[in-house]
Amino acid sequence: MSFADLLNKIRTYSISVFVIQAGGCRGCVDALSMALSEQKTIKGITFTGNPKHADCLLISGCINEKSKEEILKIYEKIPFPKAVVAAGACACSGSLFRREGNPLHTVEDVLPVSSWVRGCTPDGTEMLETIVRAMENVKESRQKGERIRQKKKKGFKSKETTNSKGGRSL
Amino acid sequence: MSKYLTEQKDGELIGKWFAYKHMGYSLLLIKANKKQDYVRINYFFEKDENIDLIDIEVPENCTLPSITIAYPEGAQMQKEIADCYPIKFNVQEQDQFEENEDYAAVEWGPFHPLLPEPVLFRFTTNDEIINQIHVEAGYNYRGVEKLCIGKRVPEVSDMLERISSISGFSVGLTFLHAIEEISNVAVPDRAQFIRLIFNELSFLRANIHSLSQLSKCLGLLSDYSDMFRIIKLYNEALNYVAKQPQLKDILVIGGVKENISIEPMFQLNVVIQEMVQELSDIKDTWKNTRSIVNRLGNIGKVDMSKASSMTGRIARAAGVDEDIRKLSKLPYSKLCYEISRKEESNCLSRAMLIFEDCLLSLSLIEQAIDKLPSGDVKAVVNTNGSGRVLVREKEAYGELVMYVALDDGIVTELKIRNSSSLKFPFLNEYLKGIQINDMPIIFSSFELDLSGMEK
Numbered sequence: 001m002s003f004a005d006l007l008n009k010i011r012t013y014s015i016s017v018f019v020i021q022a023g024g025c026r027g028c029v030d031a032l033s034m035a036l037s038e039q040k041t042i043k044g045i046t047f048t049g050n051p052k053h054a055d056c057l058l059i060s061g062c063i064n065e066k067s068k069e070e071i072l073k074i075y076e077k078i079p080f081p082k083a084v085v086a087a088g089a090c091a092c093s094g095s096l097f098r099r100e101g102n103p104l105h106t107v108e109d110v111l112p113v114s115s116w117v118r119g120c121t122p123d124g125t126e127m128l129e130t131i132v133r134a135m136e137n138v139k140e141s142r143q144k145g146e147r148i149r150q151k152k153k154k155g156f157k158s159k160e161t162t163n164s165k166g167g168r169s170l
Numbered sequence: 171m172s173k174y175l176t177e178q179k180d181g182e183l184i185g186k187w188f189a190y191k192h193m194g195y196s197l198l199l200i201k202a203n204k205k206q207d208y209v210r211i212n213y214f215f216e217k218d219e220n221i222d223l224i225d226i227e228v229p230e231n232c233t234l235p236s237i238t239i240a241y242p243e244g245a246q247m248q249k250e251i252a253d254c255y256p257i258k259f260n261v262q263e264q265d266q267f268e269e270n271e272d273y274a275a276v277e278w279g280p281f282h283p284l285l286p287e288p289v290l291f292r293f294t295t296n297d298e299i300i301n302q303i304h305v306e307a308g309y310n311y312r313g314v315e316k317l318c319i320g321k322r323v324p325e326v327s328d329m330l331e332r333i334s335s336i337s338g339f340s341v342g343l344t345f346l347h348a349i350e351e352i353s354n355v356a357v358p359d360r361a362q363f364i365r366l367i368f369n370e371l372s373f374l375r376a377n378i379h380s381l382s383q384l385s386k387c388l389g390l391l392s393d394y395s396d397m398f399r400i401i402k403l404y405n406e407a408l409n410y411v412a413k414q415p416q417l418k419d420i421l422v423i424g425g426v427k428e429n430i431s432i433e434p435m436f437q438l439n440v441v442i443q444e445m446v447q448e449l450s451d452i453k454d455t456w457k458n459t460r461s462i463v464n465r466l467g468n469i470g471k472v473d474m475s476k477a478s479s480m481t482g483r484i485a486r487a488a489g490v491d492e493d494i495r496k497l498s499k500l501p502y503s504k505l506c507y508e509i510s511r512k513e514e515s516n517c518l519s520r521a522m523l524i525f526e527d528c529l530l531s532l533s534l535i536e537q538a539i540d541k542l543p544s545g546d547v548k549a550v551v552n553t554n555g556s557g558r559v560l561v562r563e564k565e566a567y568g569e570l571v572m573y574v575a576l577d578d579g580i581v582t583e584l585k586i587r588n589s590s591s592l593k594f595p596f597l598n599e600y601l602k603g604i605q606i607n608d609m610p611i612i613f614s615s616f617e618l619d620l621s622g623m624e625k
Contacts, residue, residue: 023313026335027416034405034415037398096329102317120332121416 014044015135018054018078020071024061027121028088032058035124042128051077056131060087062097063105075111081142083134084111087127089120114138180235186224187240190215195222196479197241199560199571201585202251209257213237214560214571219497221560233258238595243479245595246307247587272296276606289620291601291609298606305597307620318584323349323423323553326581331418333586336379336619339372339417340565341572341586346421347499347563348574353423353555359501361425361547366500367438367538368426369564370531372417375404376566377528380617381452384521387610388465393452400448407441410434424549435539442532449532453525466518469604470612476596477515481589482568483523484616488515494564505537517615554579565589567617590618 021029036045048054051074063071075084086107089095094104107113114134117127195215202211211234213224228234236259237244248259273294293303314333318326327349331342343365350357357365382397405415411434412420420426456462472480477488485492486509493509495502510526512519558575568589575583593616600616601609 025332025338027332027418030335031415034398034401037395038402096325096332097314097317099317120418121414 014046015056015131016046016048016054017056017058017131018048018051018074020057020059020061020074022059022061022063022067022071022091024088024090028060028091028127031121031124032087032127033124035128038124042125042132045128045131051075052079054078054082056083056085056135057111058085058087058127058131059091059107059111062090062094063107063110065103065105068105068110071110081135081138083114083131083138085115085117085127085130085134086113087117087130088122089118092116092118095120183224183226184235184239187213187237190222190224191240193217197237197244198562199573199585199587200237200244200247200251201573201583202255202257203583204255209255211251211257214573228257230256231258233260235259236261241479242595243592246591250591273301289618293601295606300602300604300606300609303598303601305594305601307594315584315586318581321581322579323576323581326584327421327423328419331421334619335416336376337372337565337567337570337588339368339420340563340570341588342421343369344561344563344565344570344572345574345584346423348559348561348572349423349553349555349576350499350551351559351561352557352574352576353551353553355424355549355551357425358546358549359543360429360545361549362499362501363538363542364426364430364547365421366502367411367535368417368420369500370535370538371404371408371411373564373566374528374531374535375401375417376619377524377531378404380524380567380614381521381528383614384524384611387614388462390462393455396448396452400445403441403445403448407438407445410437410441422548423553424551425547427548429547432542435542439536439539442536446529446532449525449528453522453529456521456525463518466521466611467514467516469608470517470520470600470615472515472596472600474515476599480568480593480596482593482617483520483527484593485568486511487519487523489513492569494562494569497562498564499561502534504541505534507534507537517611520615558583565619567619568592588619590620594618594620 019029019032033047036047051057055078057075057078059071075082084107086092090097091107094106098104098106114137115130117123117130195217198214198216198221200211200213202209204210208227208229209232210225210227215222215224234257237248238261245261248261251257252259273296275292275294277290277292290306291303292306293300295301314329318329321329327342327345330345331338333341349355378397378400382394382401385391385393385397408415408417411430420428472484472488474488474490477485478490481492481494489511491509491511495507495509507530510523510530512523556577558573560571560573563570563572565588569592570589571587573583573585574581597613597616597618600612604612
């Protein structure tokens, strides 16, 4: 088992979420923390204050020019596999605050988003479910990617081994 | 190029401030607006519900004397003006930190991961005692205030409700009161009572939030989880009457969006009884636990002279008789209530006042449900009015002041002053000389709502 596989296996059991409240009313984060304390079926989701320990980045609120750069910095610090969840109307579309003369960004403009939770205020349980599904999707797609890579690698090796006379063929 | 007012004009302005101070006026609001190449600054003063105004016009890049020499509570409002307009104030700069090997320098915050907001603490400690401190706050509401200019009333109302999860409902309600005053709208009685119920529910949510913060700072994890149980009950209650766990999209000009039938009100009443029981139990436990009484009773003492310049529980805990509900346009006068206050002016008295305020809110909701009149919940309104008005309302942590100017149904000027603006300038003083582990408790007992960040 490679180190990456081991790391993925460890991560299967709990999800650490780094929450960015990028200028909002804090309603989405309140709803999420309430759902976290009430929820009985979804377990093992924790908040972290360190992006290097995070698996998932949850962004709520409006993103302006100033916060865009900082969000990118934080995103780069989160290790792979990582999921990005846009929570709430402000993060998904800019909501009421995205107007003429107020150039706000949606999360989609800034980062590759795995899942969206729409609504003002979105349901807390829905947000938790979305985090779990987003992580599953990210891991699945990563595993698929690894399988394809391994197949390619094997194909490359087999070509290499069959060419016994003339040394390296490629 | 920087310009100064002439010495004579400086002296006149300072003289006026001190005259108001000696007459017993308190500072209500400072607002500014820019016109061509000059800035117009308005200082609003209040005494016994009489509001007086100093109106000055100064050229751009001018340096004005600071109001903090007469009214130290105006520091944050003045800083916001200096940040937003081309004008400076003659403020005494804070001392630089002395570099010393004996002291450990600590930076705490900003709590927002992206911006230098809402608050940043820089302090030095020696043996866990804070000996130098410097607290900086970001802008409060600046982004939203500017966004609202030039917009029609319903759009502005929707935006203001989302200004903060703590006091968003109160801000939205205050704005509607201002518009209704300008347009001479008579809100139906039933709508006023429903608004009152929702307003008290918003105070309740904020107060429980404060208690959960305080119990977390004290390390009382079982009480912290109890608070979450109470918040769950609150959400259940809100789901009955608002059909959602947040206080949004409820208000419209001239009333409320939807009528509430009697059945959800009864369900709300049942949950209220349960919450009263839970809160009373926790209050009794705190009151009778010696370790909590000693811990909270010995810290965060605020002088009466300073407390009278502030608003909310921090003032009432020092014996100031403050009842902002009587200034409200909501029908509080038809209900029976008594505002509690304390004399000790420490963290314990403030914590006990939070419990009492929660119980008061629950009692007011219960009374409002009993006295709920029948009738319409929406008046026919014409929002194309023009005028300007200053409205004072209660928010969860103190007094909320809003200045609104309307021109043919379009908002031309908006300034919001919440309770945090008055309390924040005193924070530095009361955090100096304390133990570092008392800092979160004292900070949470100041109850600052600095969440209306740049959007």
